Amino acid sequence: MAFSERVSRLKSSLIREILAAAQRPEVMSFAGGLPAEAMLPKVEWAEMPLSLGQxxxxxxxxxxxxxxxxxxxxxxxxxxxxxxxxxxxxxxxxxxxxxxxxxxxxxxxxxxxxxxxxxxxxxxxxxxxxxxxxxxxxxxxxxxxxxxxxxxxxxxxxxxxxxxxxxxxxxxxxxxxxxxxxxxxxxxxxxxxxxxxxxxxxxxxxxxxxxxxxxxxxxxxxxxxxxxxxxxxxxxxxxxxxxxxxxxxxxxxxxxxxxxxxxxxxxxxxxEKYQQHLCELRDFYRQRRDGFQAALETHFADLADWNVPQGGLFFWLTLKQPLDTRTLLNTALANDVAFMPGEPFFPEPDNNPGHLRLNFSHIDPARLDEGLKRLAAVVRQAQAAEAA
Amino acid sequence: MAFSERVSRLKSSLIREILAAAQRPEVMSFAGGLPAEAMLPKVEWAEMPLSLGQxxxxxxxxxxxxxxxxxxxxxxxxxxxxxxxxxxxxxxxxxxxxxxxxxxxxxxxxxxxxxxxxxxxxxxxxxxxxxxxxxxxxxxxxxxxxxxxxxxxxxxxxxxxxxxxxxxxxxxxxxxxxxxxxxxxxxxxxxxxxxxxxxxxxxxxxxxxxxxxxxxxxxxxxxxxxxxxxxxxxxxxxxxxxxxxxxxxxxxxxxxxxxxxxxxxxxxxxxEKYQQHLCELRDFYRQRRDGFQAALETHFADLADWNVPQGGLFFWLTLKQPLDTRTLLNTALANDVAFMPGEPFFPEPDNNPGHLRLNFSHIDPARLDEGLKRLAAVVRQAQAAEAA
Known part of the structure; x- marks a missing residue:
């Protein structure tokens, strides 16, 4: 069987694998880019014309x-x-x-x-x-x-x-x-x-x-x-x-x-209703962003640098002591925390270690602090192991 | 500006152009592969969970x-x-x-x-x-x-x-x-x-x-x-x-x-309701097929050969006197009839003249006879012109 030449470049998506691993309800996930489910607007279908079936x-x-x-x-x-x-x-x-x-x-x-x-x-x-x-x-x-x-x-x-x-x-x-x-x-x-x-x-x-x-x-x-x-x-x-x-x-x-x-x-x-929905969505995410920023200050201030995002769904952390964050994944998942390593966002992953992408929109605020605490512990442990 | 090499093979789709031309309400179209709109089933949306928005x-x-x-x-x-x-x-x-x-x-x-x-x-x-x-x-x-x-x-x-x-x-x-x-x-x-x-x-x-x-x-x-x-x-x-x-x-x-x-x-x-819908759909299309076959016998018996389809949406006509059916299109459209030339269904269109694909599911039965009559006249005229 001969596939096309391009199939040799068909990569397994790391994010797919992480999201699959993060399906367990006990996992606190900062990995995906999912909108918060509480903010999905209620939509109506009753008025839709049948002719749209064609x-x-x-x-x-x-x-x-x-x-x-x-x-x-x-x-x-x-x-x-x-x-x-x-x-x-x-x-x-x-x-x-x-x-x-x-x-x-x-x-x-x-x-x-x-x-x-x-x-x-x-x-x-x-x-x-x-x-x-x-x-x-x-x-x-x-x-x-x-x-x-x-x-x-x-x-x-x-x-x-x-x-x-x-x-x-x-x-x-x-x-x-x-x-x-x-x-x-x-x-x-x-x-x-x-x-x-x-x-x-x-x-x-x-x-x-x-x-x-x-x-x-x-x-x-x-x-x-x-x-x-x-x-x-x-x-x-x-x-x-x-x-x-x-x-x-x-x-x-x-x-x-x-x-x-x-x-x-x-x-x-x-x-008009879309504008109103967008206002509510921005308020909701701004609050989540603020809560996330506070928890990051608590747990990551000594470990990483970051800018506070003025929009979107993610914090991008740069470790003060770079390491390949892909090596943290298994330990994080074993501790019921999921995150997205930064390396795969670069065409040359191996040359760009030391970033973490953390989604702040989807995590339950009640579990946010515990999640970041565990993630910080995983980073600390890996850095200590590397220094040893 | 440099496009990819494959764009040189990006063909305009003849069927798209015909369908666009056949948008005029007066056109009797045998061109598309559209299901009959009368047979689109009524669907309900009220029960759909909101979580499917994620x-x-x-x-x-x-x-x-x-x-x-x-x-x-x-x-x-x-x-x-x-x-x-x-x-x-x-x-x-x-x-x-x-x-x-x-x-x-x-x-x-x-x-x-x-x-x-x-x-x-x-x-x-x-x-x-x-x-x-x-x-x-x-x-x-x-x-x-x-x-x-x-x-x-x-x-x-x-x-x-x-x-x-x-x-x-x-x-x-x-x-x-x-x-x-x-x-x-x-x-x-x-x-x-x-x-x-x-x-x-x-x-x-x-x-x-x-x-x-x-x-x-x-x-x-x-x-x-x-x-x-x-x-x-x-x-x-x-x-x-x-x-x-x-x-x-x-x-x-x-x-x-x-x-x-x-x-x-x-x-x-x-x-169960799908099975019932399929039975109704088959009955409906069978009747359209039968009506189409009768009208074809009237207008195309001397012009073309075909097999009566036992399913699907199309008759495939083979002209007894082959000609490039793409040359018929403009005249047909000028006579408010649309059909699909057979040549583009072959990798080497020029070597395969003389077929017409006619959809029987979508045409209004009241206009069927007039449509096929006009189409037959277009074919006859072209063949006469070629013989002259």
Missing amino acids: YGMSEGEPALREALAAEARALGLACEASQVLVVSGSQQTLDLAAKLYIDRGTEILLEAPTYLAALQIFQLFGADCLTVPLEADGPDLTQLRQRLKLHRPAFIYLIPTFQNPSAVRYSEARREAVAALLDEFGVTLIEDEPYRELTFDGGSAKPIAGRLKKSSWIYTGTVSKTLLPGLRVGYLIASPDLFPHLLKLKQSADLHTNRIGQWQALQWIGS | YGMSEGEPALREALAAEARALGLACEASQVLVVSGSQQTLDLAAKLYIDRGTEILLEAPTYLAALQIFQLFGADCLTVPLEADGPDLTQLRQRLKLHRPAFIYLIPTFQNPSAVRYSEARREAVAALLDEFGVTLIEDEPYRELTFDGGSAKPIAGRLKKSSWIYTGTVSKTLLPGLRVGYLIASPDLFPHLLKLKQSADLHTNRIGQWQALQWIGS
Whole structure:
């Protein structure tokens, strides 16, 4: 039996394995990126027309495309509904982008660290992953210029707002500078914004795609973090030169996105009740973030450094004494604590030890302190063993 | 801007263009493969648990996987729920299979004709498409043996029950012979069965995958033809050696299939009400098939040959005087009739002129006669013009 060449790069996903191990109810999990179940909004289905049971358009439901385009324009992205493609969760945007751009050996440019599942599918298609380091308010501009000058990457993949895993939010200045550099070198932007609406200080900023003057772009978002991930409804908005290709790739991937989820999304996007739900969600997560920060101060102040996230779902810890955090996993799970090691968020995991990604949205606050206490003990123990 | 090498093979889908042109209400369309809207069952959503809004497992909902495995075992496919992967419509199975097997130049084996969208995605990934001709009860066995002997295709893709487009149903003997040949040459089977339940004479037959003794296999089905296509819920069942790879590919494609559609499918699969719905659907389509056959006899008896389909959604006409049926499209559309030319169902369209695929499930019976009359006139006119 001969598989394709790409199957040799088909990695087992560490996060899948951790989530499976974390299924035991006694496990205190900081591993996943799950929305809090208490905050899933109550949705109604009674009004949904039966006709949505029929096949639909590959582009998505026209009314939903209009609503998404209007939202995007309000953010500062010049676009029409004809540029909106509804996808089966924004993960699918990454699949379509990989198909559009990546052959074996194609150079692409990513933030370091970057979203694990993006790395997974780009590498599956054979990408050669270049990186630019993230600083507190965006990518290192000197290194970005250097990469763009020396290489001509097929695209750059950025998560400028409350990045997963690092929680970094690009400043206005960095957004502007990045856009100018991409225009200067004519490099396509893929801008991934699942966390934009989960802002805790009210801050927002125009997408980088909206600042481009020449380069092609794909902007992608989802209702998974703010409404219901189980709907599998995301979207991409693309510059007109890219849209027709992405549409054909969508059609060949799964014909079209499920229409029942699209209908439900349309009941919320742009509505008063969605705005209210988002306010409640931000309040809820801000409180969880604050509780988490307090518990981290108690248990991790001597062990790690971190920035307090202004949005999103994660704390990103950098150990003062780096070690390969993957080696902590088994002990943590044996102590009924799950977390996400930082190494797999880098194309070269072994060269980037010493980070932990901790989700703060999903853990029961009553167990938070105990969970972080145990996790800190696991780190301490490993560092002591290494020093011995 | 540099796209991937595969984008050079990203074809515009003729069927998409025809369906778009056929949107005008005055057009009598035989082009699509749409279920009749009158037969979309009424579905209830009130009981759906809110917890299905959360992220789900890449494998699919456990209860649905169990139900699908039980159905498959009843057909004669030895399998467990652990081999079932719920996908976003069975088109996604083709995407996952393409990723698993196809590099540029990979030889695969297909029926001629075969399913258009399968051809589209296999060619997108760079497959070299070999074919075996279909006869009235299955593939030409001499040619099948020859292909398997001379080539070692990565897989064979077959639609043995009411094939789209040809409506062919393999006989028991051909199924057995095909299984024996695949075992002899160790070739993987991908068996696509969207139309199995749409049988008009009650006949059924064990899947070929259930007859294999050694070869690897993927069996794929969907609820799109029997319940609601808008749910985008299909499934694949794979031999245990293939399953882990397909699961990882599913995860990287879209994380998991929408859970609301999975929940709805579970309300039907294996239930008494589903059986009753299927009986009504078969009666309804059988009547449409009979009406279509009568109208074809009136208008096409001198123009074409065909077999009366015993299931599925299509008549496959072979013109007595072949011509490239793609050249008929504009005239047909100008006469408010849409149909699907046969050429694109072959990897080498230009070498296979003279077939029309006509859908009989979706047209309003009151307009059927007028539609076929006009279509016959278009054919006659073209043949006269060619003879002149």
